[in-house]
Amino acid sequence: MNDAKTSTTAYAPGSIGNVGPGLDILGLAVAGAGDTVTVRRTGAAGVTILDPGHPELPADPERHTAALAAREVCRLAGANEAIGMELRVQKGLPLAGGQGGSAASAVAGAVAANAVLGQPLCSNEMIQACLTAETLVAGRHADNIAPSLLGGLVLIRSLEPVEVISIPVPPDLWIVLAHPNQTLRTEEGRARLPQQIPRDVALKQAAHVAALVAGSASNDLDLMGRALVDIIAEPARAPLLPGFVEAKAAALLAGALGCSISGSGPTAFAFAATEALALGVARAMGDAYGALGINSHTRVTQPDLAGARLIDRDPQPEVIVCR
Amino acid sequence: MNDAKTSTTAYAPGSIGNVGPGLDILGLAVAGAGDTVTVRRTGAAGVTILDPGHPELPADPERHTAALAAREVCRLAGANEAIGMELRVQKGLPLAGGQGGSAASAVAGAVAANAVLGQPLCSNEMIQACLTAETLVAGRHADNIAPSLLGGLVLIRSLEPVEVISIPVPPDLWIVLAHPNQTLRTEEGRARLPQQIPRDVALKQAAHVAALVAGSASNDLDLMGRALVDIIAEPARAPLLPGFVEAKAAALLAGALGCSISGSGPTAFAFAATEALALGVARAMGDAYGALGINSHTRVTQPDLAGARLIDRDPQPEVIVCR
Numbered sequence: 048m049n050d051a052k053t054s055t056t057a058y059a060p061g062s063i064g065n066v067g068p069g070l071d072i073l074g075l076a077v078a079g080a081g082d083t084v085t086v087r088r089t090g091a092a093g094v095t096i097l098d099p100g101h102p103e104l105p106a107d108p109e110r111h112t113a114a115l116a117a118r119e120v121c122r123l124a125g126a127n128e129a130i131g132m133e134l135r136v137q138k139g140l141p142l143a144g145g146q147g148g149s150a151a152s153a154v155a156g157a158v159a160a161n162a163v164l165g166q167p168l169c170s171n172e173m174i175q176a177c178l179t180a181e182t183l184v185a186g187r188h189a190d191n192i193a194p195s196l197l198g199g200l201v202l203i204r205s206l207e208p209v210e211v212i213s214i215p216v217p218p219d220l221w222i223v224l225a226h227p228n229q230t231l232r233t234e235e236g237r238a239r240l241p242q243q244i245p246r247d248v249a250l251k252q253a254a255h256v257a258a259l260v261a262g263s264a265s266n267d268l269d270l271m272g273r274a275l276v277d278i279i280a281e282p283a284r285a286p287l288l289p290g291f292v293e294a295k296a297a298a299l300l301a302g303a304l305g306c307s308i309s310g311s312g313p314t315a316f317a318f319a320a321t322e323a324l325a326l327g328v329a330r331a332m333g334d335a336y337g338a339l340g341i342n343s344h345t346r347v348t349q350p351d352l353a354g355a356r357l358i359d360r361d362p363q364p365e366v367i368v369c370r
Numbered sequence: 371m372n373d374a375k376t377s378t379t380a381y382a383p384g385s386i387g388n389v390g391p392g393l394d395i396l397g398l399a400v401a402g403a404g405d406t407v408t409v410r411r412t413g414a415a416g417v418t419i420l421d422p423g424h425p426e427l428p429a430d431p432e433r434h435t436a437a438l439a440a441r442e443v444c445r446l447a448g449a450n451e452a453i454g455m456e457l458r459v460q461k462g463l464p465l466a467g468g469q470g471g472s473a474a475s476a477v478a479g480a481v482a483a484n485a486v487l488g489q490p491l492c493s494n495e496m497i498q499a500c501l502t503a504e505t506l507v508a509g510r511h512a513d514n515i516a517p518s519l520l521g522g523l524v525l526i527r528s529l530e531p532v533e534v535i536s537i538p539v540p541p542d543l544w545i546v547l548a549h550p551n552q553t554l555r556t557e558e559g560r561a562r563l564p565q566q567i568p569r570d571v572a573l574k575q576a577a578h579v580a581a582l583v584a585g586s587a588s589n590d591l592d593l594m595g596r597a598l599v600d601i602i603a604e605p606a607r608a609p610l611l612p613g614f615v616e617a618k619a620a621a622l623l624a625g626a627l628g629c630s631i632s633g634s635g636p637t638a639f640a641f642a643a644t645e646a647l648a649l650g651v652a653r654a655m656g657d658a659y660g661a662l663g664i665n666s667h668t669r670v671t672q673p674d675l676a677g678a679r680l681i682d683r684d685p686q687p688e689v690i691v692c693r
Contacts, residue, residue, distance in 0.1 A: 068576070070573055072576060072577040072580070073580070202577065202580050202581060203577060204577050204578065204580075204597060205577070205596075212581055212584050212593065240569060243566040243567065243569065244566065244567050244569055245565065245566060245567075246563060246565055246566065246602075249572035249576070249602075250393055250394050251528075252572070252576060253391070253393075253395060253575060253576035253579045254395040254527050255527065256576045256577075256579065256580045257392075257527075257579045257582075257583045258527040258535055259580075260580045260583055261525060261537055261584075261587060264588065265587065270535065273527070274527060279569075279572075
């Protein structure tokens, strides 16, 4: 499609990064809240931000993922340097919440920028553009970017070159997100990760990731639950997240298939096999935080299978998948 | 089935352990050569070996995996201590070849012993019995045992408790085994493995395992090839295996999807998408070893999907899968 237009708006869903054992390599797009970016082509060269989407977000395009991704899209597309873009960002996702907000802003910015340029980039190039943006604020990993762009559960096999694999997701998978009133910067969560991992731990974690992927692909929710075991990141990060251990125990007691930290937190997520169970799990997690005097916001949802899309003209995803 | 009989014979196929990145956790049963064990119930208590199957294998039942596994089957089944068993082993697999020979002997011994007892054990209990045997000679891992017992590609999610996951295998997957005239004891191969693994290496390896499983389950041979990347064990073991690097390069040049070390070697294996390609790969690998003055034996085959079976009465597998 080369129907470039002067202004367009893209929505990108939030996502769970580090899905259980899938540290840096497995992400799941989540329906509901997401970020929205409107890009308008201008005569003046360069990318500028008219609205960063939140008072705490920088209006400096060098420091906002939506603008960085849009600029990288222009660069990768070989667009004329005289092209200018103005961005308006609407944040539907919390800042530093562990729900993939910075990635969603990057993805929505990239998708909208790509659209106003006439869709020159394919999905892997879009991921590349967003990676450049995310690297600045959240480290070089694509486990939020790829699901936010493509939807569903996505395995990141490789970043150089970019190769991502969409894994089928059980239609009955329900997701609970529990966001306690805490913030944890992604860098702080990452700093706690061990640099060296004992071999047996690394191999067990690999077995869990592969089992989680196998369970999802074969519609085996129980297996997904048993495989939602993170013995690398969760033990390192849980001490930074008051109430997580209690909320996880409550979730499992209420019938969750499994529970872990979304991204580097503070949001915790749980899987459940029915909406009714998910609602009970959400209540139990909220109560567990509440009993410790921690306010929290819980949400029951399902995977977002569509991924990022233009919302001012077409409900379908507009990304051209790399072949 | 409780049709216990006094004598029966079981066959168990060889297998590729450590399939590419799947160190200790992913194994593939290979059609063709395998080990065969005949078990006869006797009046005298205890397990004895009438024929260990090879002059270099011990007739001492405390040191032969077939006998150790048979004895453990009796113990787990709670069989009367007065029960005795005589074993005759036929080795179809090379010793210390990296083709899962010790596991196949254990599995065939366990399956035959279980049959003469009237099938008291289910598959996970059988794996448990074989693990006890394998631990003595090859370390505590089930990535040869499980595929030899169940057939196909098997992911070992957990040993405690035993949980294994059968992954669908592409019907067009062809396997080349190239066995150079070298021996490498499993312990020696294991001793080279690093105890600590840098986090980024561990996560990349996990991504490759999950991608290999996803590729196999979705019949994507090209993805299987791209994911057949082992950055932990292969770099550590390749220096112990003269000619491996050259044989691998020759395999890839001849059109193999991927190539790595089978188990801890010395056998190298390659995947190919057609029989014709596999034959060419086998020739190329043999030539590469030959150019270095190393004799080798190559074999072109496909996965064994049936796994271990009784061969004196029924061509079907007789293992009752745990539910």
